[in-house]
Amino acid sequence: MKNKILILIAILALSSCQNKENSKNIVKTVVQDTLSKTLGGTANLSEVTPKEDKATELIRKQLLVVLKSDIPALTKDDRFFYYDAFDLNNDKKNEYLVGFSNSYFCGSGGCLGYILKNDGSVINRFTVTDFPIYVTTSATEKFYDLIFESGGKFHLLKMKGGKYPSNPSVQEVIKGDVPKESTKVLDIQGGKLEKNSF
Incomplete structure (x- = not known):
């Protein structure tokens, strides 16, 4: 989850340098995809390590x-x-x-x-x-x-x-x-x- 947030922030930073209209669509798509996978239980949590x-x-x-x-x-x-x-x-x-x-x-x-x-x-x-x-x-x-x-x-x-x-x-x-x-x-x-x- 932490990695996904960092990726989302990176996308936001990169997209701010691009065309505003395209960046809104890209960010919106990434956010919607991440939320739907997380809520639906299909997000890849293999990188999340259990507490020790x-x-x-x-x-x-x-x-x-x-x-x-x-x-x-x-x-x-x-x-x-x-x-x-x-x-x-x-x-x-x-x-x-x-x-x-x-x-x-x-x-x-x-x-x-x-x-x-x-x-x-x-x-x-x-x-x-x-x-x-x-x-x-x-x-x-x-x-x-x-x-x-x-x-x-x-x-x-x-x-x-x-x-x-x-x-x-x-x-x-x-x-x-x-x-x-x-x-x-x-x-x-x-x-x-x-x-x-x-």
């Missing part, structure tokens, strides 16, 4: 391992996750922040979550957290510090010995608001993340 299919598969495989003992107790409705990708240590490879939003993985204190390396291995498992998570501009041990909401308060989590603390609710409480320069990730309630099964 490799990442989804990688996370799915890891969850089947780390949640192996939970799987027999899970219902079909419990077996889904959300994730967001962010390069937490500036190594040009995304880490994956994974969260859940159902009664099995969430309770009155918050929900379960994970941070996975780019290869799928677990950096952290979190408990009692709410989403979204905020990535700050400060870093500890080459990883950005994180802000988690737990119990209605914002807590600062810093990397220590290669891991973030697993229980955000007992970490330092931030006074005031989340810094504006922080990046919001894993915003499950925001409704823009895809729901994935495992």
Whole structure:
């Protein structure tokens, strides 16, 4: 779709240099053709890549391992996750922040979550957290510090010995608001993340 828009813009730019009457007809034809194919479901979407299919598969495989003992107790409705990708240590490879939003993985204190390396291995498992998570501009041990909401308060989590603390609710409480320069990730309630099964 993005490529089609760029092509449409290029045609518009080229056609502005040509005869105005001909350009109106060409642009009108291209726009009508693109819209009719898109609405009719016949547009060529082969160039549109799904959101990191490799990442989804990688996370799915890891969850089947780390949640192996939970799987027999899970219902079909419990077996889904959300994730967001962010390069937490500036190594040009995304880490994956994974969260859940159902009664099995969430309770009155918050929900379960994970941070996975780019290869799928677990950096952290979190408990009692709410989403979204905020990535700050400060870093500890080459990883950005994180802000988690737990119990209605914002807590600062810093990397220590290669891991973030697993229980955000007992970490330092931030006074005031989340810094504006922080990046919001894993915003499950925001409704823009895809729901994935495992």
